[in-house]
Amino acid sequence: MKTKPTYDVILAGGGCAGLSLLYHLLQSDWKDRSILLIDRERKEQNDRTWCFWETEPGSFESLVCQQWQQMYFHAPDFSQLLNLQPYRYKMIRGIDFYQHIYQTLASFTNVTILNEDIQELQEKEDVVQVITDQNTYEGKWVFSSLRDEDEVEQANGHQYLLQHFKGWEIRTEQPFFDPQEATLMDFRIDQGGDCRFMYVLPTDEQTALVEYTIFSDQLLEPVKYEQELRRYMLEYLGLSESDYQVIHEEFGVIPMTDMVYPRQLGKKIIRIGTAGGATKASTGYTFQRIQQDSQQIIQQLTSTGAVSTTRFSPARFHLFDSVLLNVMGRSFYPAGEAFACLFKKNPPSRVLRFLDEDTHLGEDFAIINSVPKVPFIKGAWFALQSI
Numbered sequence: 001m002k003t004k005p006t007y008d009v010i011l012a013g014g015g016c017a018g019l020s021l022l023y024h025l026l027q028s029d030w031k032d033r034s035i036l037l038i039d040r041e042r043k044e045q046n047d048r049t050w051c052f053w054e055t056e057p058g059s060f061e062s063l064v065c066q067q068w069q070q071m072y073f074h075a076p077d078f079s080q081l082l083n084l085q086p087y088r089y090k091m092i093r094g095i096d097f098y099q100h101i102y103q104t105l106a107s108f109t110n111v112t113i114l115n116e117d118i119q120e121l122q123e124k125e126d127v128v129q130v131i132t133d134q135n136t137y138e139g140k141w142v143f144s145s146l147r148d149e150d151e152v153e154q155a156n157g158h159q160y161l162l163q164h165f166k167g168w169e170i171r172t173e174q175p176f177f178d179p180q181e182a183t184l185m186d187f188r189i190d191q192g193g194d195c196r197f198m199y200v201l202p203t204d205e206q207t208a209l210v211e212y213t214i215f216s217d218q219l220l221e222p223v224k225y226e227q228e229l230r231r232y233m234l235e236y237l238g239l240s241e242s243d244y245q246v247i248h249e250e251f252g253v254i255p256m257t258d259m260v261y262p263r264q265l266g267k268k269i270i271r272i273g274t275a276g277g278a279t280k281a282s283t284g285y286t287f288q289r290i291q292q293d294s295q296q297i298i299q300q301l302t303s304t305g306a307v308s309t310t311r312f313s314p315a316r317f318h319l320f321d322s323v324l325l326n327v328m329g330r331s332f333y334p335a336g337e338a339f340a341c342l343f344k345k346n347p348p349s350r351v352l353r354f355l356d357e358d359t360h361l362g363e364d365f366a367i368i369n370s371v372p373k374v375p376f377i378k379g380a381w382f383a384l385q386s387i
């Protein structure tokens, strides 16, 4: 009987986190190890667009389809064109990312990809078994980006908001956009009792991604997202339906929670991606944190052969996220006005550095000092009860 191989690494889930870790492994001393990636589907759709900011060219610079140094911020009583320097806000299309990684790994015979449904991960003495609908595979290390179905129940007692959004990539009849100027957040729209904003990311004079984003505990009826997108384009961009065509659309839901996701499910089962807590609780940004985590895991594997995971956010930033989630979730203060306070009183680079959890204590104090005391002290009181 043929014995089954024990893979050095099994990646359970091959979305952003699984493919990123695979990509970084193939650039490292572990590039010759046997690697198995299992996902229930092959990524062939442009199912999401990733935006993030950084100061230098990153690992996926060649995939960046547009970047901006200037972005508008709008709230009802405050509008500003923000100069993001030294940061650039960058955009990568999901399909370009997936294809780039698939092409990279095509020349590696030590990498196997399977499209199967994973049902269970079981840690044995010295291997981890990955049980799918078709087979059982064994690995020395398993990195899983599979989310728990009962995540919401696990978050009991914590804030758990949904960031839900619908984006339309539109193409206008006539040149209309300045591709150098995007809109990061526009809070002038009806807030509907929660937190709602639009963003506009033009990639050329006739094409832009316009996205309607909401932070709340319930999704809207599907038709509502489209109504609001149409209304925004008419009222704020001056584009009527005959002026543009929708050439692509995306819909997504990202968890925003102050629950701490368990990072290790066993000695050799490590959770990555959103399932491991990579999503920044107060903003939903995840892409860059996945890249940083992948590099950290590889550094540990190659230097010590072990992985010791810590949670993504240091304690004080976890507290700040929780405070903001409590302020938003309990409606203590309108989120748009809170973001307006931040951009009114701080250079944009400080706000971005703060969201990157890279600020020093003095800068944290300046940020805290920018927002109104009473609602945020109330938010802090609730945050301290739950985290």
Ligand SMILES: Cc1cc2nc3c(=O)[nH]c(=O)nc-3n(C[C@H](O)[C@H](O)[C@H](O)COP(=O)(O)OP(=O)(O)OC[C@H]3O[C@@H](n4cnc5c(N)ncnc54)[C@H](O)[C@@H]3O)c2cc1C
Residues within 6 Å of the ligand: 012, 013, 014, 015, 016, 017, 018, 038, 039, 040, 041, 047, 048, 049, 050, 051, 052, 116, 117, 118, 119, 145, 146, 147, 250, 251, 252, 253, 254, 272, 273, 274, 275, 284, 285, 286, 287, 288
């Ligand atoms: C539409 C959208 C837009 C986003 N935009 C941004 C952005 O601009 N910036 C940003 O920083 N973040 C963004 N995010 C958040 C985050 O970056 C993405 O969700 C990212 O894809 C998370 O990576 P992940 O690997 O954790 O999850 P995923 O990419 O969802 O990967 C998980 C994989 O596991 C597979 N899987 C699940 N269950 C099983 C199973 N039982 N068996 C086999 N396979 C399974 C899935 O098929 C999937 O491929 C966005 C999210 C969405 C949904």
